[in-house]
Amino acid sequence: MRRKLAAGNWKMNGTGASLAELADLGERHADPAVDILICPPATLLSRAAEAVQGGAIAIGAQDCHAEAAGAHTGDLSAAMLKDAGASAVILGHSERRADHSESDAQVRAKAEAAFAEDLIAVICLGETLEQREAGETLKIVGDQLAASVPDSATAANTVIAYEPVWAIGTGKVPTLEQIGEVHNFLRTELVHRFGAEIADGIRLLYGGSVKPGNAGEIFAVANVDGALVGGASLKAADFSPIIETLENA
Numbered sequence: 001m002r003r004k005l006a007a008g009n010w011k012m013n014g015t016g017a018s019l020a021e022l023a024d025l026g027e028r029h030a031d032p033a034v035d036i037l038i039c040p041p042a043t044l045l046s047r048a049a050e051a052v053q054g055g056a057i058a059i060g061a062q063d064c065h066a067e068a069a070g071a072h073t074g075d076l077s078a079a080m081l082k083d084a085g086a087s088a089v090i091l092g093h094s095e096r097r098a099d100h101s102e103s104d105a106q107v108r109a110k111a112e113a114a115f116a117e118d119l120i121a122v123i124c125l126g127e128t129l130e131q132r133e134a135g136e137t138l139k140i141v142g143d144q145l146a147a148s149v150p151d152s153a154t155a156a157n158t159v160i161a162y163e164p165v166w167a168i169g170t171g172k173v174p175t176l177e178q179i180g181e182v183h184n185f186l187r188t189e190l191v192h193r194f195g196a197e198i199a200d201g202i203r204l205l206y207g208g209s210v211k212p213g214n215a216g217e218i219f220a221v222a223n224v225d226g227a228l229v230g231g232a233s234l235k236a237a238d239f240s241p242i243i244e245t246l247e248n249a
């Protein structure tokens, strides 16, 4: 079966002082029943990797460039992230799609670059409120899945995160039926494309205003294999109960 995954996306938050939260989290979860991934800003990657060394928490990045090296001021390659201690990278987050006009094709190329360095790609997709209200949700996430996920995706190298744009940082969460509908749809699409053996192993995370108080009902939805958590991943005291809820789901 799929091992559950609790992933934290710190976004553009955190300085050296935040490493104490990571150490705290590591002490609370020395032998977790689920995978734990924290994705701090790139400036903290190597220090975060040091802070969790010997423990159960993995460290990931929040983006990478599609090319291995070259004249791309300000960008980071997958090899650099790996060198800094990352074992995963979030790709195609809606904030990057919006702030940096990232296309599905770019996300796919970045995922291929991540695979080449043995990094797990956490590929994000999700509809806007306008798209949901227009009844386009499944079409949008289906198209994003088809175009953002490389043909070489496997259960080992790929995690999909469904993050409705309107649920991110807003405190608004889709109904459990809506989450279930999208996750079942994504699983079916993966089976069609990759076959049941690969598709059944690919983890599907839900993301968007996951908190200790709503994690239990979300984790009970079929095909929800964990969460990608923003705000509530910044403090060990908030993220720890979410991890425990996932362990008991």
Ligand code: 13P
Pocket (backbone or CB within 6 Å): 009, 093, 163, 167, 168, 169, 170, 171, 207, 208, 209, 210, 228, 229, 230, 231, 232
């Ligand atoms: P919040 O949990 O803050 O809504 O953020 C979700 C998210 O975007 C994680 O990638």
